[in-house]
Amino acid sequence: MFDKSTWIRLPRNVVVGHGVLSETLDAVEELHLTGRPLVVSSPTPHEVAGQRVIDQFADAGYDPDHIIIEEASFDAVQEVIAHAEEVDAGFLLGVGGGKAIDITKMAADHIGKGFVSVPTAASHDGIVSGRGSVPEKDTRHSVAAEPPLAVVADTEILAQAPWRLTTAGCADIISNYTAVRDWELAHRLKNVPYSEYAGALSQMTAEMLVENADSIKRNLEESSWIVVKALVSSGVAMSIAGSSRPASGAEHLFSHQLDRIAPGAALHGHQVGVGAVMTEYLHTGPQGRWRDVRDALAAIGAPTTAAELDIDRDTVIEALTTAHEIRDRYTILGDGMSEEAAIEAATVTGVV
Numbered sequence: 001m002f003d004k005s006t007w008i009r010l011p012r013n014v015v016v017g018h019g020v021l022s023e024t025l026d027a028v029e030e031l032h033l034t035g036r037p038l039v040v041s042s043p044t045p046h047e048v049a050g051q052r053v054i055d056q057f058a059d060a061g062y063d064p065d066h067i068i069i070e071e072a073s074f075d076a077v078q079e080v081i082a083h084a085e086e087v088d089a090g091f092l093l094g095v096g097g098g099k100a101i102d103i104t105k106m107a108a109d110h111i112g113k114g115f116v117s118v119p120t121a122a123s124h125d126g127i128v129s130g131r132g133s134v135p136e137k138d139t140r141h142s143v144a145a146e147p148p149l150a151v152v153a154d155t156e157i158l159a160q161a162p163w164r165l166t167t168a169g170c171a172d173i174i175s176n177y178t179a180v181r182d183w184e185l186a187h188r189l190k191n192v193p194y195s196e197y198a199g200a201l202s203q204m205t206a207e208m209l210v211e212n213a214d215s216i217k218r219n220l221e222e223s224s225w226i227v228v229k230a231l232v233s234s235g236v237a238m239s240i241a242g243s244s245r246p247a248s249g250a251e252h253l254f255s256h257q258l259d260r261i262a263p264g265a266a267l268h269g270h271q272v273g274v275g276a277v278m279t280e281y282l283h284t285g286p287q288g289r290w291r292d293v294r295d296a297l298a299a300i301g302a303p304t305t306a307a308e309l310d311i312d313r314d315t316v317i318e319a320l321t322t323a324h325e326i327r328d329r330y331t332i333l334g335d336g337m338s339e340e341a342a343i344e345a346a347t348v349t350g351v352v
């Protein structure tokens with residue numbers, strides 16, 4: 001008997017374009033969400049967009065409330081849950097970068113309320129995903145969370161954000177190449193469930209972004225459009241897979257470990273990009289396609305070296321040799337790299 005079943009949870013409204021922040025209310029009302037909106041943001045995104053979202057709901061007769069969080073942590077999730085319960089929020093809007101959006105989707109999931117994603121930066125592919133990524137002590141959790149019912153991505157706002165946030169989003173997408181390689185490897189070696197559809201979508205998303213690299217330029221709003229569509233597509237791949245596997249492999253483990261050893265040194269997307277150069281080398285060897293990954297990153301102006309991440313050589317080697325400990329996710333790192341192998345990979349690829 002055929003007894004498989006799966007739930008693919010996707011947003012209903014994905015609104016992308018110039019000035020669409022002003023359509024947030026419409027995107028929400030079309031979903032028949034009721035009750036008090038709670039806008040969750042971090043300081044800069046609150047100024048850039050959060051207050052405008054609050055004003056929009058207030059002008060329409062809602063009674064919006066808001067909370068500003070400073071970091072991505074389980075404490076912050078608890079803070080938002082407590083606040084949402086205290087003010088009896090009907091639904092939550094996450095306005096900001098990856099951290100604010102992750103916190104909001106996890107809090108919404110916990111209290112069983114609808115979640116709307118309003119990215120202010122095209123910096124990560126969590127804008128659509130039903131996953132939250134939160135560090136805790138020596139590990140990093142990728143937890144199931146409430147996927148957004150709607151995504152409102154205003155390209156005018158995204159284009160005005162610091163350019164490095166956009167190149168970080170591109171690098172997060174380019175890292176899909178190695179994430180899919182790791183996923184296929186885990187499938188072959190460890191029988192980890194693999195979705196051909198999600199794998200192909202994730203890989204195609206990276207390919208399309210690389211093919212469009214010439215159109216991704218500072219001060220060009222079209223760039224934000226291209227990048228945000230790729231981020232949506234990558235998030236959909238995660239939703240189809242029911243895990244972050246299509247977009248997170250060993251290059252992400254490397255980045256998560258950097259977050260522990262050198263917190264705040266560089267952006268998530270930039271770290272995973274540099275990680276992808278090295279893990280592509282591990283997958284395909286000295287004559288392999290690591291140069292293509294490096295060149296794709298360089299073409300959009302994302303870092304390709306430790307120096308550009310503002311991270312020193314020893315930190316890179318430590319992160320590489322310990323990345324496999326971050327979580328139980330089989331990748332090309334296997335049960336860990338020796339220090340000699342890590343130095344070789346980082347040196348040959350020019351990362352250090």
Ligand SMILES: NC(=O)C1=CN([C@@H]2O[C@H](COP(=O)(O)OP(=O)(O)OC[C@H]3O[C@@H](n4cnc5c(N)ncnc54)[C@H](O)[C@@H]3O)[C@@H](O)[C@H]2O)C=CC1
Nearest residue numbers: 044097098099120121123124125126129131132133161268
């Ligand atoms: N859940 C998922 O599937 C995924 C989650 N992530 C998570 O997302 C986080 C990384 O996201 P980021 O956006 O890089 O970090 P972030 O949320 O810390 O944002 C980076 C910085 O950009 C600022 N910023 C955002 N929009 C701005 C604007 N319009 N103007 C000026 N400054 C602005 C923020 O205030 C912050 O200081 C990580 O925690 C990562 O693990 C990343 C990818 C996927």
Ligand SMILES: O=C(CO)COP(=O)(O)O
Nearest residue numbers: 125133142244247248252
């Ligand atoms: O960053 C992600 C995909 O780009 C997902 O993060 P995790 O590695 O925590 O699942």
Ligand SMILES: [Zn+2]
Nearest residue numbers: 125172252272
């Ligand atoms: Zn990522």
